[in-house]
Every structure is written in structure tokens, then in C-alpha cells.
Amino acid sequence: MGIVRILLLALLIFGLVRVLQYFIRRVTGPASQSETMEGPELLQCIKCGTWIPKENSIIQEGEPYCSEQCSDLPKE
């Protein structure tokens, strides 16, 4: 009786872990893959020409800059 219950419970936990792993891979997989393969949307700093992820860029007057240093420099 006891052993059968333990086996069933172990099987159930094993199945749950597999299902969880599947969902975790589905959620994290494509995101991390696109980050390493193509990366997020890139913008080119209009000052020095460096390509930077959109989320790390500084937008001033609609123009992307790679850093505060670049955005602080006066336009030529």
C-alpha cells in the first residue's frame, strides 16, 4: 500500500517537474535565444556611430546617443 502510494507520488512529482521544465524553457528559451542571436533592437549613436541596444540608449531630441558623454557633447 505505502510503496505504491510513494511510487505514484514520485511519478506525479517527476511528471510535474518535466511539465515545469517544458514551460520554463518555452518562456525563457526564445527570449534568451533572440538576445544572443540577434539581440534587442539596436540604435546607432549619431555622435560616435556605436551601436547600442535601444533600452540602453539615450534619446535626445529624437536622436539616439550611446552614452551621456555623447549626448552632452555639442553637435558639430
Ligand SMILES: [Zn+2]
Ligand atoms: Zn556615442
